[in-house]
Structures are given as C-alpha cells and as structure tokens.
Amino acid sequence: MAEQYSQWRAMLAIMKGSIRAIFRSPSTVVFSLAFPLIFILVFGFMGNRGVTVKVGVDPRTDTTAALYKALVAKPELRLVTDETTAEMAQDLQKGRIAAIIYVQSRPSAGAPNDSILLRTSSAAGQNIRVFRSLLAETIAGLNDQWYRRAGSVATVATEVVPGRKYTTIDFILPGQLGFSLLSAAVFGTAFLFFSLRQTLVLKRFFATPVHRGYIILGEGLSRLLFQLFGAVVIISIGYFAFGFTLINGVSTFAEMLLLCAFGLIVFMGFGFVVSGIAKTESTIPPLANIVTLPQFLLAGTFFSVDSFPTWLQPICRIMPLTYLNDALRKIAFEGLHLWDVWPQIMVLGLWGVVIYAVAIKVFRWE
Template sequence: MTSFWALTRAQWFGFWRDKQNWFWLLAFPLMFLVLFGFLFRDAGASKSSLTQIGSVAIIDQLPAEAKAQFDNLFEVTKTDDAAAALEEVRKGDVDGAVEQKGNEVILHYSQADQVKAATVRGTLGAFVDGANVAMSGQPPTFTLKAEAAEDDSLKPIQFIAPGLLGWAVAMGATFNAAMPFVTWRTNKLLRRLRLAPMRTESLVSSRLLVSIAVAMIQMGVFLAVGVGLFDLKLTGSWWMAIPLLLCATIAFMAIGLIAGAISKTAEAASGIANVIILPMAFLSGSFIPLDQAPSWLQTIAKFLPLGQLNEGLLDSLVRGEGPGAALMPMVYLLGFAVVFGLIAARLFRWED
C-alpha cells in the first residue's frame, strides 16, 4: 500500500504539472460545451420558407388567429414571377412555392430534400383542410392535439451536455492510460519501477485512481458550467452519473492500456487513441443526436461503450429516470472493462 499511495501521489502531481493535460482533458472538451451551448441557446422551431406566387386566397384571407399560426410556421415572400419562384425552389433557396388556380392550390417543392418537402406539404395541407372545413360549415369528426413528451424546460443543452461529458471522460481515461505508459516504457522508467518492490497491479491501480479523480473533476466543471451558464436542469437520480462515470473510466482506461501496449511511441499511442475515440463519439451520439439516424447505426451505438455511457448519462441527468436506468450501462461497461482489461494484461510490457 505504501508504494501504491506513493505512486498515486507522484502521478497526480505529474498530471497537473503538465499544462497540456489541462487543455486537452478540461479546456478542450469544455470549449465544445460552451460553443454548442451558445449556438443552441435560443434554438426553436425553424420556419419553412415559402414563396407566394400572385394571389392565394387561402393565405390572404386567413382569420387573424390562423394567420398568426401560419406566420409562426412559414416565412412568406410574395412575387408575381412564377418562373423565378420555381427556379428558387429547384436551387434549394426556398422550401416551396405556392400558387392558386381557381379552387386548386398548387405547391411546388423540390424532391432533392425529402425532409423539407414533407414538412411543407404536411403543414400547408393542414391549412387547406382547415379551409375546406370552414367553407363546408361542418365540424371535423376527429381532432388532433399534439403535445411534446418533455416539458417546456427541456432545452438543447439538456442533450448536449451529457453527450459531451461522456466524450470528455472517455477521451481523458483513454489518453491517461495510453500516453504515460508508452512514455515510461520508452524512457526506461518502467524498467526502474519493475526493479522496485512494486506489483503491476499497484502501478495500474494508482493510475486508475488518478483517472477517476480527473473524471470527477470533469463532471463537476461540466455540470457547473451547464447549470450556471446555460440553465442545465438536473432531474431524477442525477447523482447516479457518478458511479456510471467511474465504470466508464475503468472501461476506457482498459482501451488506453491496449493502445499504449501496442504502440512504440507516444505519438503512435495518441493516434491510435484518437482513431478509436473520435469515430466512436460520432457513432454514439456525443456530437450529433442519433434520433434520425438509420436503425443499423442506432443498433451499433448500443454495442459501443460510449453509446452505453451517453444513454446512461441522458437517463440519469436529464430524462428524470430512477437509479435503475444507470445499472444496465454500468454492467455493460464493467463487462467491457473485464474483457479488454484481460487483453491489456496480456499485452502489457515493462520494456520494449
């Protein structure tokens, strides 16, 4: 135990004396949180751009209440030049162009963007249906009331912060294992430590303790900035993020140990760690939500350790779930840590 605490103390001070660690493991991921937080701070439902060709009675004669709803959904530009309006639609400058011939309302849209086309068709179709009902004087048999599953307090920061926190912790744990061990091996420090009365378990566990402490600091800084600067609201059993991040640190440190074991230089270890973590961050929804991603990509994310971590952080921090929501991701991460930890143990080398 004496050697364990001595190693832990030495590695802790060594970590903070290296200013690059401050940047890459704290300032760099925090920069993404601040950037995305400000970008999406006032994000709301975007309007569809619509060009009105000539007179369109269904738009011009809308009642005041319906006109207010229409203006919230569409940004309308009026023109009498039908050819120019259609050219704007083809170029993608506007989402659609609408004109009226007799009782027929014609919507021109581009097939190049199926999402925008479906949005404009569906929204404008609802107003046409409403006008038909008003003209017939017959009330509709069925009405639709759409409500968001989340309350009004759920802002983009609620989804941004957990994903970026997961990426920051994964990157920190991986690099905290990969870089030091390959450096110590190349400068012969590991050979000296091997000659001392010290077990391999003490060396690795002391580094793990430092990595866990760094992960807790990352969590504290991320949540403080999210809550204080962007009104991040912590719900449910948010404190379950602590044991979840602990399990994640163990899992990603196992990845880092493998990267350090198979690398001959610190640069190679850094490259391997980046090749593993960066694509995994995109595939796991750390930067881009996977709600609209193909089903096969969402399935892949469930098998990735960072995907499990992000899902567990979302459930714990912002979805209001109970403690049980984090248990399955924790079990998965610990199982991942066992398998890859055993591989790292087989590959571990004291010297080149």
Template sequence: MGSLGQLVLMRLRVLWRQPEVLFWTFVFPIVTTLVLGLAFRNESLGPVRVAIAQGEGATELSARLAGTPELEVETLELIEARRQLARGRVMLVLVPGTPEPEALVDPSQAEGRTARLLVMQALSRAPDAPRLEAVRTTPVSEPGNRYIDFLIPGLLGMSLMSSSLWALAVPLVSMRGGKLLKRLAGTPMSRTHFFLAFLLGRTAFAVLEVAFFCAFARWLFGVPMFGSYGALLGMGLLGAMCFASLALLVSIRAHNEEAVGGLVNLVSMPMLFLSGVFFASDNFPGWLQPVIHALPLTALNDSLRAIMLEGTSLMALGPAMLVLAAWTVLPLVVALRWFRWV
C-alpha cells in the first residue's frame, strides 16, 4: 500500500474512533426516523371536537348532535369555548339562538369546514330542524391560534436549553483540558462560588434572551402576550438554571472537547423531538406521554405557551415548576459531588 493509501487508512481510523461521527452518521438518522414515525404514524381519524356555548337551548342542541359518531360534543361557557376555538382544541362553537343557532368557525382551521358540515347534517335530521341555510356561520379569527404563535414559545425554550448546555459544558471541559481548573483548584477560591458564577452568569444572559424573543416575536409576527412578562421571565430563568445544572452534569463525564459535543447532543436531541418545540407532543402515543411530561423542556415549553397564549399565572404552573426544580437540584448535587478538576 502506497503513502496515499496509508493516509486514507489513517483518516478512516480517526473517524472510526470519534463517537460523535458515528452517532451523526448511523444513530441519528435511525433515531430521528423512529421518533418522527411515532409522532406522525397513520391512524384512523378521530371525531371532530365541537363546543356548544351554555345558554337556553344548549341541552337540546347537545342531544341532537349526540347521535353523530363523527362529532365529540362538549358544553362550555361562551368565553371558554371561544378560547378553545382560538387554541385549535375545538373546531366549531355552536351558540344557541333564536330563531337559529350560530356556528363560530376559524377560517384558518382546515377541520372547521368539516365540523360545520357535520353539525348542519346532524341538525337537519330532526323533523323540526332549521334549514341548512338557517344556521348562521360566523368566521372568527383571534390572536394566538397561528402556527407561529405555537412555534415562538417552543423556540424560546429550545434556545434556553441549547445556550445553557453549550455555554457551560464546553468551557468547563476546555478549562479542564487546558489545566486551568487544576490551577484554580489550588487557589483560595471557593468552589461553590466558582459554580455559582457560571449559573448566575447564565441566568443574567437569559434575561436578554427572553427579552429578545419577546421583542422580535411581537414586532415581526405580532405574537400576542396574554400573560405577564414577569411570569414569562421568571419561568425562562428557571428553565435556564435547570439546563445550566444539566450542563454541569454533562461536563463531569466529558474527557475532551470532542466528547462534550456528543454528550450535549445526546441530552438535547431527544427533547427537541419529544418536548413540543416544532409540533405538539400530543402527537406521540399515550404510553410515551408520562416520559414526555417528565422532561424539563416539555415543562418549560408548556409553561411558556400557557403564559403567552392563555394568560396563565405562575401560581397555576406549580407542577411544571416542580419538574424544572427537580431537574435543577438533582443534577447540580451530583455534579458538585463528582466534578473532576483535573
């Protein structure tokens, strides 16, 4: 074998010994296919959800729609029904009225037209039903129901996770490789203060991160804010602290800068697919939902969306905050216990 062959063989051996290359080449495509296959698997179409606004005649309308298997009917207050319509959780709101009911539909929802036709067909079966053209259809469009409105909170959560993991794990491993951590360990420096400096610095940067996302989402896309900016900032800071703790945990396992990249991807990639960044996590099967809801990015994304699009207060987000707190404290305790300075 000539010199060129030896050099090619050397490069192949180097690539084979790099786990991150093998991961992105062989493992990542398989995992991505399996995860997206679960999320967008072929299933029979379920019933179309329709809400009936409470009021006189609501019980009668509900009884007349109950015999249609293609419809899932629930009775709600009008304000709540319109909120569910704006969030895409119901496809049509039927408001009782005299002499004819009124159908509220969102023109941006493809299933709204199907729901309207099913409702009119069901109402026309009764002998005393109004004519099809007598059911008034009113298009409604409210802020917060576009895909960009769903996407922005997920991108904010993803950004907080990615920047926390990469901004802390990589510098720590680099400092260890350059023997800087060993020198710092020999100084009177408090080790607790050393880690707190990383966490507090990350938290301060997260303030700018949240403000940037809110500003460009509002100015460029008109994404609404139904909740409090203070609540959004508080949840964002808790999320940043959570993923900063995970970054410290990752840094104790990585021996060099090449390995830390693979570990960061191993931690973050499953959550990018499972935690509802680009599409709703409800797409995954029911047996996977407990695992998904235990992930920190799921708790963060769901909380950010609840604050921005539904006006939820921090007090109502207790379970999600407990999940983030657990993912903050436990990795931090383990990292401080087994952190390697050399």
C-alpha cells in the first residue's frame, strides 16, 4: 500500500529551504537586523545622556575660585579650556558654545566673593538659557553652603515613592522593532512571491502534490521564524547593553514575541498585496515604500504621536504600526499584559482582515 503524501512534511521542507535562503541573503539580514540595531546602538549610547552645554573659559579666569570649581563639578557643563581667545570668539559667533565666562575671585575674609563676566551671542539659542539656569543653580548652592540661616519660616517634608525612569531606549527600541517587522514583512514577502512567479518556481510547485495553502504557509513560517529571531536579538541587546525595561522579566519578553508574531502576520498581508499588483520587480520598492515610509515617519517610531500637529495625529492613529508600537511599549515598560492591550490588538486584527481580503483579490500565482 502506497504511503500517503504528507502535506505537513512538504510544508516543513519548504520552510527549511526558505530559511536557508533568507540567511544567505545579505540584503535581507541588513534590512531586517542591521538597520534597527544601528539605530538602537546610536540612541542607546547617546539618548540616555542628559543635556550637555559647551562653555568657553577665558584664559584669565581664576581656576581656584569657588564658583569656577563648582561649575567644573557640573556634569551638564563642558568647559572649553584648550582654545585661544580668538578661537572661542569664533565658536561663540557660530553657536558652537553657549558663552565665554571670565571668573574672578575677589579678596574676602570669610565666604567666597567671586564675580563672573558672561559673554554670549544671539547664535547660542536655547543653550544659553540652559547655562543661565545651571549658573543660577550653582550660585544658589554656594549661597546655601556659606550663608545658612539658623531657622526657617516653614519646613518641608518630602516623600519619595518607588518609580521607574523612562529612558530613550524604552521608547526607541519598540519603535525600531515594530518597523523592522513591517519592512521585512512587506519587502520580503513582496520580493519573495514575485521572484517565485518570475522564476516559475510556483509553477513547478503545482506539479507536485503540495497544496497551495501549504506553500504559502511554509514560506510564511520561514519569515516568521527569521523575524522572531531578529526580535530576540534586538530585545536582548537593548536589555543587556542599554538597560531596556522588561518590567516582568521573561513573561514580558514572551508576550512581546507573541505580539511581534501577530504584527508580522498582519504586515505580511501588505507584502502579498504589493507582490500581486507589481508588474515588474522595479515597481516593488516604490509600492512597498508607499506602505512603509509614512509609518516609519508618523507611527511613533522615533517621536511620540502626541508631538505631531493636531491635524496630523488622526492620520498617525490610522496606521497599524502605531498600534503595534504602542502595545509593545505598554507591555515592556508599563507591565501590561496581552489582554490589557486588546484595543491595539483589535485594530491590528481589523487591519489584517481588510488587507488579507484585498490580498486574496489581487494575489496572482502565475
């Protein structure tokens, strides 16, 4: 008796071959993993630092003055002492430094009696306001140190409750993860199935007993596994290298992966649509960019949707990537669970229903 043909074994064979092809494709690895990691590394190294203001120091400054020593101790200030007066003057005119300071220590029997001459320019912009604030804070600290009063008209009691600091990486990483899923799903799926049609691979598949659904399932699972591998790498680097918040540890990590898988399945529908309507391979990038580029810019990838103009925010909130990014951030930092972000999941699901309905209409096998 002949052995019955196994559709599942055929699907797994297709998936295995597709995964090998993905890892052998440099462009796929670069766009799916390298680009998001570069952004995460950049924002991870730079984003968590506070504001730093450059200020030039006049060569005549008394470096033993109490005020100067207090300014040196400020981590927000970078005092430039290795330039000539002429070089600092040019930097001041070009806005490269906020000001040039000249600190003098005047004779005094008790507490310090310092003076500071501040030279700035109209090119300093916001930096001079930041520096003035830091200078006022420094002087106030010295006054409190040297001129303490015995009593006070009021006492202040402060209660500090536990809290978590929301850093730049906590915002950027979910956005980059979401965009990585979107771009890989749209570009990868579109190029893959267009290439399979053009090279007549799909036609050869039809000569085998493999059903069409298992062909799509095998190729889809290969993309899913590759992107989940990428998500693991991105989250792990963010967590161990830059302190990305996973509030509930392993369970939060697992819920993020499940959400990524759901988002990827939805986004692959856009790839099917693009591959179906593209007439030539050269038309795929413009069509795919129409889908991905607006979401890259407006769906909360780099900036919060609330920071955009009021008239633009409704457009931002239509995009499916907005809801995936929002759900990932709520799960990672706020400690919510999948059932708590059901509004975001529901909108993604509605997008999935609509886009796959369109994909069924426009998708071509030959």
